[in-house]
Amino acid sequence: xxxxxxxxxxxxxxxxLIGAPLKAATDANAMIANAQTQFILTTCFEKSNDSGNxxxxxxxxxxxxxxxxxxxxxxxxxxxxxxxxxPLMTLIPINSLAIEKLKVSFNMEVKSSREIKKKEDREQxxxxxxxxxxxxxxxxxxxxxxxxxNSEPSSKPQQAHDxxxxxxxSLAKSAQGEQQSSAAHASYEVTLEAGQxxxxxxxxxxxxxxxxxxxxxxxKQ
Amino acid sequence: MSIxxxxxxxxxxxxxxxxxxxxxxxxxxxCSNSHCxxxxxxxxxxxxxxSDAFSKFEQIRNTASSQAG
Numbered sequence: 001x002x003x004x005x006x007x008x009x010x011x012x013x014x015x016x017l018i019g020a021p022l023k024a025a026t027d028a029n030a031m032i033a034n035a036q037t038q039f040i041l042t043t044c045f046e047k048s049n050d051s052g053n054x055x056x057x058x059x060x061x062x063x064x065x066x067x068x069x070x071x072x073x074x075x076x077x078x079x080x081x082x083x084x085x086x087p088l089m090t091l092i093p094i095n096s097l098a099i100e101k102l103k104v105s106f107n108m109e110v111k112s113s114r115e116i117k118k119k120e121d122r123e124q125x126x127x128x129x130x131x132x133x134x135x136x137x138x139x140x141x142x143x144x145x146x147x148x149x150n151s152e153p154s155s156k157p158q159q160a161h162d163x164x165x166x167x168x169x170s171l172a173k174s175a176q177g178e179q180q181s182s183a184a185h186a187s188y189e190v191t192l193e194a195g196q197x198x199x200x201x202x203x204x205x206x207x208x209x210x211x212x213x214x215x216x217x218x219x220k221q
Numbered sequence: 222m223s224i225x226x227x228x229x230x231x232x233x234x235x236x237x238x239x240x241x242x243x244x245x246x247x248x249x250x251x252c253s254n255s256h257c258x259x260x261x262x263x264x265x266x267x268x269x270x271x272s273d274a275f276s277k278f279e280q281i282r283n284t285a286s287s288q289a290g
Contacts (some may be wrong), residue, residue, distance in 0.1 A: 086228065
């Protein structure tokens with residue numbers, strides 16, 4: 001039975017069931033990565049005027065406000081405004097562009113059950129037959145016949161009694177009823193998880209350099 | 222749709238969290254470090270460049286969502 005249940009799964013297109021969603025997700029990730037790269041190169045970078053095709057980061061200007069310490073050691077009441085040029089790339093949350101998790105799961109359950117109940121009730125009435133008929137007479141005769149050899153024959157007349165017995169019976173097999181049941185259960189679960197890959201080292205390095213080299217400059221009055 | 226992002230503070234390095242739509246309106250955002258009183262705001266001259274960049278990024282994100290969905 002178990003072999004039959006296992007064979008139920010043999011026809012499942014596991015390759016398609018598991019591979020197709022994973023491939024779709026991979027293709028989507030690749031397409032997103034490609035679009036993201038194009039976005040970074042075309043939007044966050046621009047060609048340098050000085051050196052041909054060299055790309056330089058596109059900068060955007062921010063106004064930075066902060067308090068400063070006055071000459072007398074007190075903190076300024078009015079914040080000082082400064083200009084700061086920030087790479088446009090650092091403003092975009094690039095690392096959020098990816099399919100974070102992919103989970104493919106399915107359950108298949110095959111159940112097989114068979115139950116056979118057999119109940120037999122039989123009544124039997126035995127009618128008197130030659131073999132079951134017992135005659136006391138026969139025994140008596142045999143007994144008296146034995147006595148004849150050892151002793152004198154009895155003066156009393158022989159008394160013969162015939163007894164007939166009838167056997168009534170009932171055979172019931174209800175308690176021994178046959179019951180056959182079998183159940184098979186099989187489940188199959190496949191879970192796949194695809195995590196997000198970290199940013200390439202090149203982009204991480206560029207972002208770190210950009211972040212560490214942002215220096216505010218005093219605004220031109 | 223607004224995009225949430227962050228920028229490292231030029232003074233202390235702590236993150237300065239901002240939302241794209243509020244940034245484009247000229248609102249200033251303060252450093253998350255309570256001991257740092259730096260706040261930044263986008264200048265009006267570069268508003269268009271940043272807006273264009275966020276729009277394109279939004280398009281890519283929508284494409285990614287539709288692929289994943």
